[in-house]
Amino acid sequence: MANLKEVRNRISSVTSTQQITNAMKMVSAAKLKRATNAIVDLRPYATKLKEILSNLSASIEGNASPYLENRSPEKVLLVVITSNRGLAGAFNSSIIKATNLLISQKYAEQHRKGNVSILAIGKRGHDHFSKANYAMIGNHSELFSQLNFENTSAITELVMKGFVDGDYDRVExxxxxxxxxxxxILSTEQLLPLEPTVREETETQTEVDYIFEPSKEKITEDLIPKSIKIQLYKAVLDSHASEHGARMTAMDKATENAGELLKALKLSYNQARQAAITTELTEIVSGAAALSEG
Incomplete structure (x- = not known):
């Protein structure tokens, strides 16, 4: 039977852990609300922008924008979005595993030649791939401390410049x-070159006839870079909301597990205490019987 002092110490330790995990769950729940509002507000804009590009895609020439240039993917850049902190279940490990799987299955030849680079947004991903000796494109872990469109756009412009300059042939x-x-939902998307959206023909689909002002070329020139920036910004917001959701769920489960463990420890404590009391009573009775016989 476990020592009473040892069980009391374990009960105290588990109780403290339960309080911490419960507090972290509530903090993540509050942050999740703000992060969810941000991604929900962005999605209609991103959807409409995608719809406009879909209507334009049929008339956009392949050389109308450098971001549409489809080259053989000799040099690949992977933008890996993780979090800066752990305690979020499999949130970070699933991204790292998916990235390694993508490299081994799709870009194994490029990896052997050392032509796979990693741009990690989030400390966990950056630390992992740095230790794995990948070519790292900067450290962008600070983005989550000031997460907004301007700061994300600065990273996107760095990626876009690398693609136009020929440093990367494909970005995912x-x-x-x-x-x-x-x-x-674990997702992998191609950022560059931008893939023209293929619209599904339906019976109820109607052709949208746009009036271009000042010109189709000028609109295309402005719209495509903006679409690329929105795509990466949306991915970062999605990941940010997912992180808090995963952490809230993980801490909720940890709090429940601590409660179950406390029940088991208290039962063990009561059994140990009862056994100690029984032993003491037995010793007292035995001693009294010995004295009366004497």
């Missing part, structure tokens, strides 16, 4: 897409 994003607090 690996991130967690937010569905709800308990569900994050």
């Amino acid at each position: 994003i690996v991130y967690n897409q937010f569905k709800n607090a308990a569900v994050q």
Whole structure:
């Protein structure tokens, strides 16, 4: 039977842990609300922008924008979006595993030649791939301390410049897409070259006839870079909301597990105390019987 003092110490330790995990769950719940509002507000704009590009895609020539240039992917850049902190279940490990799987299955030849670079947004991803000796494009972990469109656009412009200059032939994003607090969808999207959206023909679909002002070329020139920036910004917001959802769920589960462990420890404590009392009573009775016989 466990020592009473040892069980009391474990009960005290588990109780403290339970209080911490419960507090972290509530903090993540508050942050999740703000992060969810941000991604929900952006999605209609991103959807409309994608719709406009879809209507324009049929008339955009392949050389109308340098971001549409489809080259053989000899040099690849992967934008890996993780978090700066842990305690979020499998949130970070799933992204790292998906990135490694993507490299081994799709870009194994480029990796052997040392032509796979990593741009990590988030400390966890940056630390992992730095230790794995990948070519790292800066350290962008500070983005989450001031997460806004301007700061994300600065990173996107760096990526776009690298693509236009020929430093990378293809850029892909690996991130967690937010569905709800308990569900994050592991996603991989091609950022560059921009793929023209293929619209599905339906019976009810109507052709949209746009009036271009000042010109189609000028609008295309402005719209495509903005679409690329919005795509990366949306991925970062999705990942940010997913992080808080995953952490809230993980801390909720940890709080429940601590409660179950406390029940077991208290039962063990009561059993140990009862056994100690029984032993003491037995010793007293035995001693009294010995004295009366004497």
